[in-house]
Every structure is written in C-alpha cells, then in structure tokens.
Amino acid sequence: MSKEKQLIKFTKKGIYCPQGKFYLDPWYPVDYAVISHGHADHARWGMKRYLCQHNSKPILQHRIGRDIKIESVAYNKSITINDVKVSFHPAGHVIGSAQIRLEYQGYIVVFSGDYKTQPDFISTPFESVKCHTFITESTFGLPIYKWKSEKELQNQLQHWVKTNQANHRTSVFLGYSLGKAQRLMSLLEETDDIFVHRAIHNLNEAISNSGLQLPETQLWSADLDKKELQNKIIIAPPALLGSRMLKRVPNAATAICSGWMQIRGNRRWQAVDAGFTVSDHADWDGLIMAVKASEAEQVYVTHGSQAVFSKYLNEIGIKADELKTEYGEDAMAEAEQESETLIQ
Amino acid sequence: MKQFSELISAIEITNKTNAKIAALVDYFKTAPEKDKLWLIALFTGKRPSRPVKTTLMKQWCMELTELPEWLFLESYSTVGDLGETIALLLPKPTHQLDLSLNEWMTELKALKPKSDSEKKAFVLEAWSGLHQQERLIFNKLIGGSFRIGVSKKTLVNSLAKLTNIDANQLMHSIIGKWDIDTISFEELINGSHINYDNSKPYPFCLAYALEKNLPELGKANDWMVEQKWDGIRGQIVKRNNEIYIWSRGEELVTTQFPELVEAVSNFKDDFVIDGEILAMKDSAVLLFNDLQKRLNRKSVTKKLLEDVPIGFYAYDILEFNGEDIRSQSFEERRTLLEKIFNSVVLPEQLKLSFLVEFTEWEELHAIRENSRAINSEGLMLKQKVSPYHTGRKKGDWWKWKVDPLTIDAVMIYAQKGSGRRSSKYTDYTFAVKKEDALVTVAKAYSGLTDKEITEISRWVNKNAIEKFGPVRTVKPELVFEIAFEGIALSNRHKSGVALRFPRISRWRRDKPVEEIDTIETVKQLITAP
Numbered sequence: 001m002s003k004e005k006q007l008i009k010f011t012k013k014g015i016y017c018p019q020g021k022f023y024l025d026p027w028y029p030v031d032y033a034v035i036s037h038g039h040a041d042h043a044r045w046g047m048k049r050y051l052c053q054h055n056s057k058p059i060l061q062h063r064i065g066r067d068i069k070i071e072s073v074a075y076n077k078s079i080t081i082n083d084v085k086v087s088f089h090p091a092g093h094v095i096g097s098a099q100i101r102l103e104y105q106g107y108i109v110v111f112s113g114d115y116k117t118q119p120d121f122i123s124t125p126f127e128s129v130k131c132h133t134f135i136t137e138s139t140f141g142l143p144i145y146k147w148k149s150e151k152e153l154q155n156q157l158q159h160w161v162k163t164n165q166a167n168h169r170t171s172v173f174l175g176y177s178l179g180k181a182q183r184l185m186s187l188l189e190e191t192d193d194i195f196v197h198r199a200i201h202n203l204n205e206a207i208s209n210s211g212l213q214l215p216e217t218q219l220w221s222a223d224l225d226k227k228e229l230q231n232k233i234i235i236a237p238p239a240l241l242g243s244r245m246l247k248r249v250p251n252a253a254t255a256i257c258s259g260w261m262q263i264r265g266n267r268r269w270q271a272v273d274a275g276f277t278v279s280d281h282a283d284w285d286g287l288i289m290a291v292k293a294s295e296a297e298q299v300y301v302t303h304g305s306q307a308v309f310s311k312y313l314n315e316i317g318i319k320a321d322e323l324k325t326e327y328g329e330d331a332m333a334e335a336e337q338e339s340e341t342l343i344q
Numbered sequence: 345m346k347q348f349s350e351l352i353s354a355i356e357i358t359n360k361t362n363a364k365i366a367a368l369v370d371y372f373k374t375a376p377e378k379d380k381l382w383l384i385a386l387f388t389g390k391r392p393s394r395p396v397k398t399t400l401m402k403q404w405c406m407e408l409t410e411l412p413e414w415l416f417l418e419s420y421s422t423v424g425d426l427g428e429t430i431a432l433l434l435p436k437p438t439h440q441l442d443l444s445l446n447e448w449m450t451e452l453k454a455l456k457p458k459s460d461s462e463k464k465a466f467v468l469e470a471w472s473g474l475h476q477q478e479r480l481i482f483n484k485l486i487g488g489s490f491r492i493g494v495s496k497k498t499l500v501n502s503l504a505k506l507t508n509i510d511a512n513q514l515m516h517s518i519i520g521k522w523d524i525d526t527i528s529f530e531e532l533i534n535g536s537h538i539n540y541d542n543s544k545p546y547p548f549c550l551a552y553a554l555e556k557n558l559p560e561l562g563k564a565n566d567w568m569v570e571q572k573w574d575g576i577r578g579q580i581v582k583r584n585n586e587i588y589i590w591s592r593g594e595e596l597v598t599t600q601f602p603e604l605v606e607a608v609s610n611f612k613d614d615f616v617i618d619g620e621i622l623a624m625k626d627s628a629v630l631l632f633n634d635l636q637k638r639l640n641r642k643s644v645t646k647k648l649l650e651d652v653p654i655g656f657y658a659y660d661i662l663e664f665n666g667e668d669i670r671s672q673s674f675e676e677r678r679t680l681l682e683k684i685f686n687s688v689v690l691p692e693q694l695k696l697s698f699l700v701e702f703t704e705w706e707e708l709h710a711i712r713e714n715s716r717a718i719n720s721e722g723l724m725l726k727q728k729v730s731p732y733h734t735g736r737k738k739g740d741w742w743k744w745k746v747d748p749l750t751i752d753a754v755m756i757y758a759q760k761g762s763g764r765r766s767s768k769y770t771d772y773t774f775a776v777k778k779e780d781a782l783v784t785v786a787k788a789y790s791g792l793t794d795k796e797i798t799e800i801s802r803w804v805n806k807n808a809i810e811k812f813g814p815v816r817t818v819k820p821e822l823v824f825e826i827a828f829e830g831i832a833l834s835n836r837h838k839s840g841v842a843l844r845f846p847r848i849s850r851w852r853r854d855k856p857v858e859e860i861d862t863i864e865t866v867k868q869l870i871t872a873p
Contacts, residue, residue, distance in 0.1 A: 144432040
C-alpha cells in the first residue's frame with residue numbers, strides 16, 4: 001500500500017484516515033471526526049468524538065450540542081493519533097477554520113476544508129503548508145472570480161451605509177451567521193451602531209465566552225422600538241429575506257453579501273437593493289496560489305468547480321483529480337437555513 | 345462615464361419600475377445635454393453600428409489574460425454575457441480614464457472605418473483605464489444589449505414624469521426620425537421633428553375573462569361574438585397620408601410591419617382601427633411562436649418577410665375621417681368598419697374579424713371548442729350597444745378562452761437563462777415516452793416561481809451528465825405538467841407534433857417518471873379541424 005493510501009481513503013462516509021482511524025469532516029456519523037471548521041456541511045452532528053482547532057470548539061458546542069465529546073488543539077500544535085501526526089493550520093475562512101495536516105512516516109497530506117487566502121480583519125490569516133497530497137476546495141474555481149482587497153470592500157460598504165443614511169434608510173446586510181456575520185461586523189465597526197439577528201447574537205456570545213474579542217453589537221429583537229433601528233446597520237442570516245421581521249425594519253435597504261454577487265445575473269436574481277462580493281472562499285488567484293505554494297505532487301479538487309479547476313491544474317502541469325464530497329454551498333445553505341429560521 | 349455607470353447600476357439592481365423611473369429622471373435632470381440624447385438613442389435601438397467584432401474582443405481578452413479558450417468559454421457560460429465576461433476576466437486597470445458618454449460614443453463612431461490594429465490599440469487602452477463596471481458598459485457601448493429591464497415604455501414614462509408631456513407623444517418623438525448631431529434634448533422631447541396630431545392613439549378597450557354562465561349575460565341577440573386571436577393587439581392610425589401602428593404596450597411598432605403599412609395605404613379614408621397583428625400565411629393564422637420571430641427586430645429582412653408574413657384582423661373602428669366615434673354603439677361602428685373594408689379590394693394581409701353566427705347561447709360551446717383548430721384562443725363576446733371604453737371595464741366585453749391542454753413530461757435538458765436569469769437553469773426541454781425511449785416534445789421557460797427555479801438549478805448542478813458548456817443533460821427524473829394552447833402534427837419535429845405556446849403549469853413532485861405521457865397519448869389530443 002502506498003503511503004498516501006495509508007493516510008487517506010475516500011469512502012461513502014467521508015475522507016478516512018486508515019492509519020489514524022479517524023475521518024476528516026465526515027458527512028455520516030462515525031466514531032472519530034477531525035473537523036476543519038464550524039459550518040454545517042463540515043461539522044455535522046452524531047459523531048462519537050470530535051477534534052478541532054481551539055476557536056472552533058465553542059462554535060461546535062453551540063451548534064451541535066453542549067454534551068458532545070470534543071477536544072481541541074491550538075493552531076500549529078500537533079497531536080499524535082495512532083502514529084499519525086495531526087495539526088491544524090489557519091485557513092482564513094471563518095473564525096477557527098483550519099487546514100488539517102496529517103503526517104505519517106514522512107508522508108504529508110493537507111486537507112484544506114474551506115479557505116480564503118486574502119487576509120481580513122477578523123480570522124487568523126491563511127498560512128500555506130507544504131505537503132505531498134493537497135485536498136483543495138474549488139467553490140469559486142473560475143477566473144471570473146477575483147476579490148477586492150478588504151480595504152476597498154470596506155470603503156464600498158461604508159459608502160453604501162452613508163448613502164442610505166442620507167436617504168433615511170436602514171442598511172440591512174444578509175450573510176451567514178458563522179463567518180460572514182462576524183466579517184461584516186469587522187468591516188462595519190465604527191461606521192454606526194450594529195444590530196444583529198438572534199441567531200448571530202447567540203453564536204457571537206458563544207465565541208466571545210471562549211475569550212475571543214468581537215466588535216460590539218446589539219441584539220435586534222422584535223420588541224425593539226423602530227426609531228432605534230432607523231438609519232442603523234442590521235446584520236441577519238439570508239434566510240430572513242422576505243420575512244415579516246425584515247419587513248418591520250423602517251425604510252430598509254437590503255444587501256446580499258456573497259461571492260456569487262460578482263455576477264450581475266446573481267445580483268439581480270433576488271429583489272434586493274444591492275449585492276456585495278464578500279466571500280469566505282479563495283478567489284481564482286487564491287486557489288492557484290494555495291495549490292502552487294503547497295508544492296503537492298497530487299491534488300484532489302472538492303466541491304465547486306471540480307471539473308474546471310482540475311482540468312486547468314493538469315494543463316499547467318499539476319496532477320489533479322476530482323473528488324466527490326458532500327460539502328459545498330448548497331449543502332451548507334440548506335443546513336444553515338434550517339438552524340437559522342428556527343429563531344425569528 | 346461615471347454618472348452613466350451609476351445609472352446602470354441603480355437600474356439593474358432593482359426590479360421595481362418606479363425605482364428605475366426615478367433613477368432615469370435623476371439622470372435626465374443632471375446629465376450633460378448630449379449624454380441625455382445618447383441615453384435615449386441607446387435604449388431605443390438608435391445606436392451606431394458595431395465598430396468592433398465580438399470575436400476580436402474575445403480574442404484580445406484571451407491574449408491579455410493568457411487563458412485557454414475552453415476556460416474562457418466556461419466562464420462565458422457561467423456569466424451568460426460576453427461583455428460582462430470580458431470585464432470580469434481582464435486584469436486590474438492601470439490608470440483611470442474619465443470621458444463622458446458622448447465622448448465615448450463619438451470615439452466609437454470614429455473607430456468604425458479604422459484598421460483592426462488601430463481598433464485593438466483603442467480597445468486595450470480603454471480596458472486598462474476603466475474599472476470593472478465601466479468596462480462592462482464600454483463593452484456594451486460597442487454593441488449588445490444592456491438587458492436591464494428598461495423598455496421604451498419605461499424610458500418614455502420617465503421623460504413624461506420629468507416634463508409632464510403626454511407619454512404617447514414622447515413615444516412618437518423618440519421613435520421618430522432624429523439626428524443626434526442636429527437636435528437638442530429640448531427639441532426632441534417637445535417633438536419639434538414630428539407631428540403628433542397625425543399619430544396620436546386612443547387608449548385600448550380591454551375585456552375581462554368571462555366569470556358567469558352565458559344565459560346570465562341576457563338575451564343572445566343583444567351580443568355579437570368574434571374569435572379571439574392570439575397575436576399582439578394593435579391600433580392602426582391613418583391620418584393625412586401618414587400611417588402609424590401602436591401596440592397595446594403603447595409602443596410605436598410601425599417599422600416592424602412594413603407590409604401592413606403598405607396594405608393600409610390602399611384606403612383613401614382616414615381612420616383609427618383596433619385589431620390584432622398576427623402571423624398569417626395563405627390567409628391562415630399561424631402560431632404565436634411564429635409571430636415572435638417578427639417582434640423587436642432591428643431590421644426586417646426580405647427572408648423574414650417571406651417566412652413569416654404578417655396579417656391584421658380588424659376588430660373595431662374608433663375614428664373616421666377625423667371624427668372620434670368611440671361613443672357610438674359597437675353595432676354601428678362594426679357596420680361602418682364593414683362598409684370601409686368592402687369599399688376597396690382588400691389586400692391579403694387585411695381581414696375583417698368575422699362574426700360568429702349563432703342564435704342561442706348553447707351553440708357557442710361547440711364553436712369555442714373548435715377555436716384551437718383555427719389557431720384562435722377562444723371567443724370574444726361584445727354587447728351590441730357598448731361604446732369603446734377607455735381601459736378595462738366590466739360588463740360590455742368578455743373574453744372566453746379555451747382551457748389549455750396539458751401533458752406530463754420529464755425534463756431532459758436544462759440551460760441557463762439570460763439577463764436576470766443568467767445564473768440559474770431556467771430553460772428546460774421536456775420529453776415524453778416513445779416505446780422504450782424518450783422523445784423531445786417541448787421547450788419551456790416560464791411558469792415556475794423563483795424558489796422552484798433555485799431548487800431545480802441546484803438539482804441540475806448535482807445531476808448533470810456533462811460538466812462543461814451551457815446545456816446540461818440531466819437524468820430524466822423531474823416531472824412537470826406542461827400546458828399549451830394547441831397541438832398539431834408536424835414533420836419538422838422529431839416527435840411528430842408541435843405544441844403551441846407551451847409553458848410549465850406545475851412541478852409534479854408527486855409523479856414518478858414511469859407515469860409520464862406517451863407520444864401516442866399526446867397525439868390523441870389532436871382534434872381534426
């Protein structure tokens with residue numbers, strides 16, 4: 001058996017490490033799951049044991065359950081499981097997100113989970129890790145996806161809020177509770193008072209209790225006086241679009257924040273007032289940079305534009321294969337929506 | 345171009361017509377004179393011809409980005425728009441160009457006769473000096489449609505709001521002949537170049553769908569009944585040797601139907617006639633699908649004129665030799681219309697809408713059922729004493745359409761839409777069973793909610809057989825009820841049948857693919873004419 005095969009095997013339940021006897025972000029219940037980050041398509045319920053990076057621990061406990069059996073490790077520290085050296089390295093995707101590095105008898109596999117190479121104001125910046133086999137996502141694996149710098153993005157969002165205020169409108173940003181919400185908070189901090197939906201508020205509390213400092217926000221509750229919200233900033237999960245709660249916001253101007261907003265058709269698809277390209281994932285240049293920096297001899301491409309990105313990598317001389325997983329925007333959107341609509 | 349770029353951004357994000365109008369009014373209040381005229385020209389199809397071929401633009405973009413062609417095409421099929429794809433792919437600008445809309449248009453006009461290498465130098469310089477949204481607009485200025493939901497009507501409504509001038513008059517003004525080099529904005533909107541008295545239309549009289557039983561309408565003898573034709577409602581205005589054709593959407597469509605203009609010029613009287621514009625060959629009415637090939641064309645070619653000839657069924661007369669006769673009874677107006685139409689040898693394109701002969705209400709049921717065989721949508725019931733009302737009024741006119749036919753079919757191909765729909769799979773091809781295989785029967789792209797489209801798009805992403813290109817073959821699994829207005833045998837279609845105006849009536853999540861229709865059961869729906 002090759003060393004790669006001793007380290008990773010692609011099974012129906014997820015990516016398995018035969019030597020270590022654990023799974024990486026499995027999508028079915030297993031005995032031992034090593035988790036890259038807290039999004040619902042990567043961290044699922046029902047595992048007998050969880051292992052993750054320190055900052056992901058409160059998130060998993062909040063989302064999956066207080067009573068789960070969970071251990072955590074700091075970034076760049078390693079633990080050994082059945083002779084496999086396991087360590088977590090910053091992925092720059094959301095708070096606590098990590099690339100998982102496995103090493104056995106000198107052979108190294110890195111599973112990236114989801115990642116973003118551009119630094120933002122809140123998550124620990126991405127660090128590339130050298131390896132023999134690199135498993136990469138490809139959510140935005142087309143050259144049309146190129147992100148603005150965090151500073152440019154901040155100017156754009158702040159300008160929109162100020163224009164809204166001049167027109168007596170309240171700015172509502174829609175983005176997922178984990179990741180997008182905290183990122184928006186960091187981008188809009190000091191622009192004006194920020195109110196957040198309860199789903200975000202509760203998650204923020206869980207994160208703060210573990211000692212991480214988040215920008216200051218207030219809870220947007222149904223009994224809040226309308227006047228208090230007027231001209232302010234609200235951050236809410238996308239599932240709230242079209243909800244009664246959102247309709248009660250005085251003179252709301254609504255913006256969707258997502259990497260898909262790069263394309264006009266997507267911005268216009270939903271009846272909103274603006275669409276901002278704010279993504280937690282690597283853009284085209286970021287994906288290529290990460291793959292090249294890993295110096296891997298074998299790349300596996302998961303969720304997103306697998307076909308396109310692996311074809312391109314092979315053309316530029318990097319051996320790549322598609323890998324079918326159950327991660328991805330759709331799976332996550334469905335799972336996140338379920339948890340978010342419960343609280344309105 | 346900053347101001348124009350902001351206008352486009354403001355318009356494209358909203359689907360509310362009022363917000364679009366507000367943004368346009370704002371632009372007209374503040375933009376420079378020539379820019380305003382260019383805006384009107386661009387949105388009414390009065391633009392200079394394309395100075396640079398799209399294939400060249402694509403080629404230059406590929407050179408600059410060093411991308412392989414397949415990856416360019418893959419990006420294009422995701423974005424759904426060439427100008428936008430190029431704008432997204434190009435590297436970041438190196439400097440900032442600041443030219444007005446008029447300056448850009450003037451440069452582009454001058455570019456037309458130049459050599460390819462001069463064109464290339466110009467386009468590359470522009471691309472490197474504009475940011476993403478302005479680049480997209482620049483590419484659109486070269487050629488192509490903005491697809492942002494601004495119709496001529498929306499444009500006219502914003503001008504009407506700005507100036508308080510009658511919207512139909514403004515429509516005539518902007519559609520009429522004018523030259524951007526010689527006219528001022530003031531002159532254009534005041535219509536100094538047109539004579540509105542000659543084109544002024546009347547508001548259309550519209551009918552409600554029949555909502556009671558026939559005998560409740562009173563005595564059958566008090567009513568006149570016609571076939572309801574499925575084309576576009578039109579008003580032909582003939583005054584002082586000038587002829588105008590207005591559509592029900594209050595757009596001037598005169599130049600789209602040259603054969604009608606010629607046919608109407610045979611009459612010596614002046615009049616305003618209400619009727620239906622239809623595709624018509626050898627006196628038979630063709631399908632609406634055929635008529636669509638003639639709509640909104642920039643130029644009407646000889647081939648198109650031959651392939652899809654246009655005819656007109658006259659329903660009513662509203663004005664005769666300068667006199668407004670809308671208050672007369674329908675019976676009187678109809679008599680006059682017949683007299684005029686019988687006074688000349690009628691050209692083949694012009695027909696008098698024929699009255700259905702009947703004495704008892706019951707007779708109409710069978711006649712209505714037969715409508716489909718002559719490509720009619722059903723019947724129109726009009727009270728003999730009714731005046732020509734303004735707009736929709738209940739009681740005097742009723743439309744009584746035939747119920748649509750339906751079949752259950754399975755989706756086999758999905759394709760992305762365009763404009764607002766470019767990010768989702770919205771256009772589907774459906775098949776029914778033919779022995780052990782499937783055969784395509786219809787393409788349809790309407791009738792689903794945004795939510796359903798989003799769900800189906802996700803399903804397509806997961807279940808597509810191809811990985812590249814714009815069309816996805818999918819597993820035959822999703823069943824839909826397809827409604828249509830008519831069905832005929834056709835040897836141009838592989839299935840042997842052609843459906844008229846097919847659309848999705850609902851998604852049959854309850855139905856397994858084994859239970860879809862067969863081509864035999866579909867053919868049984870054909871009734872002999």
